[in-house]
Amino acid sequence: MPDIRIEATINGRKIARAAKPHQRLIDFLRDDLNLTGNKEGCGAGECGTCSVFVDGVLMKSCLMPVAKAHGATIDTVESLAKTGELSVLQQAFHKAGASQCGYCIPGMVMAATAALRANPFADREEIKERLGGNICRCTGYQKIIDAVELARDVQNGRLPAAALAEEEHAEGDFIGKNVRRIDAPSKVTGRLKYAGDMTMPGMLHVQVLRSPHPHARIVSIDTTAAEVMAGVEGVITAADVPGQDGFGVFVNDQPVMARGKVRYVGEAVAAVAAEDPLTAKRALAAIKVVYEPLPAVFDPFDAMRPGAPVLHDYAPDNITKHIPIRVGDVEKGFAESDLVVEENYSTQAIEHAYLEPEAGLAYVDPDGVVTIVSPSQNITHHRHMLARIIAKPISKVRFIMSPVGGGFGGKEDMIYQGMLALLAMKTQRPVRLVFTREESIASTAKRHPSRTTLRMGLMRDGRINALALKMICDGGAYGLSTEGVMRKAAILGAGPYAIPNVRVDTYGIYTNNTPSGAFRSFGALQTQFATESHLDICAERLGLDPFAIRRINALRDGGMTHTKQKLGKVSLARVLEAAEKASGWEAGAPNSRGGTRGDLDRVDTRPPVSLGARFAGEDKQEAAE
Amino acid sequence: MLICDEYITPSSLADAFAAMTRHRGRYRVVAGCTDTLPWAREGRAGDVEIPVLIDVSRIPELIARRVDDKRVRLGAATPVQRFLDVPELARALPAGPRCAVWFADDQIREQATVGGNIVNASPAADVTPCLIAHDAEVELARSENGAVARRRMSLTDFVQGPGRTALQEGELLTAIECDALPAYGGSFEKVGHRRSLVISVVCLAALVKLDAQGRRVEDARLSIAGIGPKPLRLSEVENFLRGAPLDTGRLEQAAEMPVALVASRTRQEYRRDVVRGFMLRGLVNAAKRAGADPAALSAELETAYA
Numbered sequence: 041m042p043d044i045r046i047e048a049t050i051n052g053r054k055i056a057r058a059a060k061p062h063q064r065l066i067d068f069l070r071d072d073l074n075l076t077g078n079k080e081g082c083g084a085g086e087c088g089t090c091s092v093f094v095d096g097v098l099m100k101s102c103l104m105p106v107a108k109a110h111g112a113t114i115d116t117v118e119s120l121a122k123t124g125e126l127s128v129l130q131q132a133f134h135k136a137g138a139s140q141c142g143y144c145i146p147g148m149v150m151a152a153t154a155a156l157r158a159n160p161f162a163d164r165e166e167i168k169e170r171l172g173g174n175i176c177r178c179t180g181y182q183k184i185i186d187a188v189e190l191a192r193d194v195q196n197g198r199l200p201a202a203a204l205a206e207e208e209h210a211e212g213d214f215i216g217k218n219v220r221r222i223d224a225p226s227k228v229t230g231r232l233k234y235a236g237d238m239t240m241p242g243m244l245h246v247q248v249l250r251s252p253h254p255h256a257r258i259v260s261i262d263t264t265a266a267e268v269m270a271g272v273e274g275v276i277t278a279a280d281v282p283g284q285d286g287f288g289v290f291v292n293d294q295p296v297m298a299r300g301k302v303r304y305v306g307e308a309v310a311a312v313a314a315e316d317p318l319t320a321k322r323a324l325a326a327i328k329v330v331y332e333p334l335p336a337v338f339d340p341f342d343a344m345r346p347g348a349p350v351l352h353d354y355a356p357d358n359i360t361k362h363i364p365i366r367v368g369d370v371e372k373g374f375a376e377s378d379l380v381v382e383e384n385y386s387t388q389a390i391e392h393a394y395l396e397p398e399a400g401l402a403y404v405d406p407d408g409v410v411t412i413v414s415p416s417q418n419i420t421h422h423r424h425m426l427a428r429i430i431a432k433p434i435s436k437v438r439f440i441m442s443p444v445g446g447g448f449g450g451k452e453d454m455i456y457q458g459m460l461a462l463l464a465m466k467t468q469r470p471v472r473l474v475f476t477r478e479e480s481i482a483s484t485a486k487r488h489p490s491r492t493t494l495r496m497g498l499m500r501d502g503r504i505n506a507l508a509l510k511m512i513c514d515g516g517a518y519g520l521s522t523e524g525v526m527r528k529a530a531i532l533g534a535g536p537y538a539i540p541n542v543r544v545d546t547y548g549i550y551t552n553n554t555p556s557g558a559f560r561s562f563g564a565l566q567t568q569f570a571t572e573s574h575l576d577i578c579a580e581r582l583g584l585d586p587f588a589i590r591r592i593n594a595l596r597d598g599g600m601t602h603t604k605q606k607l608g609k610v611s612l613a614r615v616l617e618a619a620e621k622a623s624g625w626e627a628g629a630p631n632s633r634g635g636t637r638g639d640l641d642r643v644d645t646r647p648p649v650s651l652g653a654r655f656a657g658e659d660k661q662e663a664a665e
Numbered sequence: 666m667l668i669c670d671e672y673i674t675p676s677s678l679a680d681a682f683a684a685m686t687r688h689r690g691r692y693r694v695v696a697g698c699t700d701t702l703p704w705a706r707e708g709r710a711g712d713v714e715i716p717v718l719i720d721v722s723r724i725p726e727l728i729a730r731r732v733d734d735k736r737v738r739l740g741a742a743t744p745v746q747r748f749l750d751v752p753e754l755a756r757a758l759p760a761g762p763r764c765a766v767w768f769a770d771d772q773i774r775e776q777a778t779v780g781g782n783i784v785n786a787s788p789a790a791d792v793t794p795c796l797i798a799h800d801a802e803v804e805l806a807r808s809e810n811g812a813v814a815r816r817r818m819s820l821t822d823f824v825q826g827p828g829r830t831a832l833q834e835g836e837l838l839t840a841i842e843c844d845a846l847p848a849y850g851g852s853f854e855k856v857g858h859r860r861s862l863v864i865s866v867v868c869l870a871a872l873v874k875l876d877a878q879g880r881r882v883e884d885a886r887l888s889i890a891g892i893g894p895k896p897l898r899l900s901e902v903e904n905f906l907r908g909a910p911l912d913t914g915r916l917e918q919a920a921e922m923p924v925a926l927v928a929s930r931t932r933q934e935y936r937r938d939v940v941r942g943f944m945l946r947g948l949v950n951a952a953k954r955a956g957a958d959p960a961a962l963s964a965e966l967e968t969a970y971a
């Protein structure tokens with residue numbers, strides 16, 4: 041493959057370099073010029089972490105073959121604060137607290153720069169519209185948009201430059217104060233290195249072969265053709281694990297790479313370290329795996345039936361974890377209630393979609409310490425597990441936590457660090473693995489999909505007398521955090537309410553779906569979605585206001601939860617009051633209003649999504665004409 | 666991953682055809698690459714090895730454009746963003762800016778080309794229905810005995826179904842020609858799962874021309890996508906509206922007419938509701954922008970579909 045020649049002006053400097061014809065501009069900027077402020081979040085134009093100016097026009101560098109950059113002037117996020125002085129926008133992002141994990145932020149700063157160049161007076165709606173090509177998963181966008189408005193006003197002289205400075209507060213006085221994040225400058229400039237941005241001399245690139253089957257026995261794996269390919273430095277399978285294989289947050293049921301059988305589509309089967317990613321990819325294609333497909337099960341209810349395919353020998357009933365809670369006498373409670381309501385609720389699998397796909401760098405240091413740098417949310421536990429897996433004393437295993445470009449629970453699992461360790465040991469060279477977005481979605485944990493049956497007995501005055509909740513969750517092929525998620529779902533399932541008779545059962549079930557794991561709120565969302573929806577339905581049946589029914593049942597200071605935890609202070613009353621006020625709630629039972637209600641479309645409620653803010657002037661003019 | 670051995674950026678149509686002849690059977694044409702690069706990823710085509718990519722986005726003829734009060738000629742490699750930021754184009758194609766603003770995002774529109782959108786032939790393409798409403802024709806060129814041979818056909822005939830067009834081996838889409846309709850009011854309605862970066866579930870281009878009093882429909886142009894294998898022109902509805910008074914009842918009847926055309930593979934019921942709503946909203950918006958007499962339409966209709 042002959043190289044092509046790229047001459048361009050990049051961040052004010054002329055460059056003339058060879059490139060591969062298949063490289064994209066993002067590859068060229070990151071891999072060849074080390075301009076790693078341009079992140080790759082999706083590789084498909086969806087997220088905007090890679091936005092750069094090409095001849096003054098903002099574009100997504102993941103959608104651009106490098107040949108298109110020939111003769112162009114390119115400015116990356118690194119050009120905005122070249123001398124170290126942050127641009128007004130970067131300062132505004134710092135001031136407004138617009139950066140959290142920071143992975144989307146270089147792209148956001150670029151999009152905001154483009155927006156204010158296009159219209160220095162853009163209003164909030166137009167700013168939103170112009171930032172539409174950039175995704176953030178931490179902030180909910182509000183602070184980002186606040187920052188752009190702040191920068192706009194400073195640039196236009198409507199606010200003094202001092203508005204960008206940190207608010208004054210006494211030394212050491214932080215609580216209740218607006219304190220700027222100390223890591224924000226490193227993020228708004230793109231200087232911060234995430235694992236996928238890091239390189240080491242002699243570093244190899246890792247690619248992973250993944251299962252195309254949901255459930256299959258591995259008859260054989262033949263890696264010989266891959267191993268002899270030029271540029272391939274190491275190939276590993278489960279056979280390369282020297283110690284006791286298996287990881288998980290609660291049960292160590294997941295091997296570093298499939299051992300004997302695969303249990304979900306996307307499970308790692310083998311991995312290759314090579315001089316470049318393309319060679320590693322080609323080596324994957326040369327690995328021959330013979331599978332014998334097994335019957336698979338995709339629904340937790342099916343998985344619980346006798347005779348269902350069994351995923352793990354240790355759990356012949358496919359139950360990963362059952363958490364039961366019993367308080368009082370629920371059946372008696374129902375019998376004594378004025379109203380008994382039963383409903384079913386379900387929630388779906390959800391992907392965390394942190395902007396930073398999983399990535400890690402591993403090496404064996406001069407003292408023989410196997411070192412893994414990755415955005416792991418659980419490095420201490422990972423270190424212990426890895427020591428056992430690679431049969432080394434804990435002193436010879438080191439985990440370094442790189443900046444986490446969004447985790448939300450999804451980076452708690454040691455999904456790929458084991459492979460990195462094995463390849464670093466096998467090749468004795470630094471190795472790096474960077475997931476594609478597709479790989480991240482296919483192979484890592486999701487929020488547990490759930491189905492809940494909820495039965496509630498109430499008295500006419502609104503008091504809850506009894507609650508029975510049974511939730512079945514699809515835990516997918518491996519345990520990951522399922523046990524903890526079921527536990528928390530059960531503990532919080534009856535809500536912050538004083539209920540004398542409670543029966544809660546939560547089940548995490550093995551299926552051949554992508555494993556479920558930790559995800560913000562860790563199980564509480566699923567059961568509370570059921571409980572809170574149910575309360576609204578019960579309020580309607582009793583002719584009560586939804587706030588009122590919650591107040592009647594709220595736990596109070598000194599109250600006891602259904603897991604016998606004595607509470608000091610309970611803030612529920614304050615929370616309800618604040619929510620009621622902020623929403624402009626119109627009191628009454630849910631069905632008291634008929635088709636219209638007065639608490640929608642108020643001046644301070646957010647209008648529905650629309651596009652065309654930049655035509656607003658035109659439309660007004662049309663109206664006037 | 667899209668893997669190629671050679672990436673050629675011809676600077677003239679002749680060079681492009683020379684490269685296409687030289688690499689016959691081993692090349693693929695690209696323009697903005699915004700369909701091609703995401704296509705070559707896991708879950709879709711996966712890793713694709715194409716020996717030669719021929720990038721037509723720098724051929725002067727393909728980025729030229731000509732606009733007057735009657736006709737528009739757009740080079741096939743015109744980026745979609747030009748619908749928004751070239752005032753003469755926005756005037757000639759009144760639904761164009763509204764179509765563009767719903768298309769991907771500001772950044773992708775700078776790269777995504779009109780020709781790429783047409784040749785990609787997605788059932789949910791946004792630009793295609795917008796141009797169909799302008800009676801667009803495509804111009805196709807090929808190299809024949811060293812000369813450039815051209816042919817033309819209507820855009821409606823050119824797009825045949827999902828991913829299928831009348832483009833032949835060795836042919837390039839060079840230009841799109843269509844009516845300039847500066848006297849029309851235009852609207853573009855689109856719904857997808859989110860606001861930006863979203864493929865249409867349904868989209869509708871509506872153009873309306875009214876008499877001087879803003880009370881009678883002189884002409885209407887409607888094209889819809891996302892409801893079947895290819896974008897459709899709604900000629901029957903146009904005939905029903907042409908010459909008729911602009912009134913709520915008539916628009917409501919017109920809005921019912923294409924509901925039966927929904928033939929998508931999924932979510933038909935939802936799409937039927939959307940079609941009805943979009944027809945009303947599209948027609949009301951277009952009529953308002955064409956200078957409708959405020960008394961012509963009921964206030965209820967206007968607020969419901971503004």
Ligand SMILES: Cc1cc2nc3c(=O)[nH]c(=O)nc-3n(C[C@H](O)[C@H](O)[C@H](O)COP(=O)(O)OP(=O)(O)OC[C@H]3O[C@@H](n4cnc5c(N)ncnc54)[C@H](O)[C@@H]3O)c2cc1C
Pocket residue numbers: 084085086693694695696697698699700701702703721741742745767768769770773776777778779780781782783784785789790791792832836837838839862863864865
């Ligand atoms: C994140 C994202 C969001 C998107 N949003 C939208 C959207 O909202 N609406 C929408 O309609 N589309 C959308 N798209 C799809 C895409 O951007 C458009 O279809 C675009 O117009 C394709 O043009 P291109 O030049 O980039 O195509 P390319 O990828 O370069 O080409 C597409 C196809 O057309 C062929 N081709 C291109 N030019 C010619 C020519 N002159 N002659 C012959 N063949 C040619 C190519 O061979 C290829 O088969 C989106 C894409 C992405 C990645």
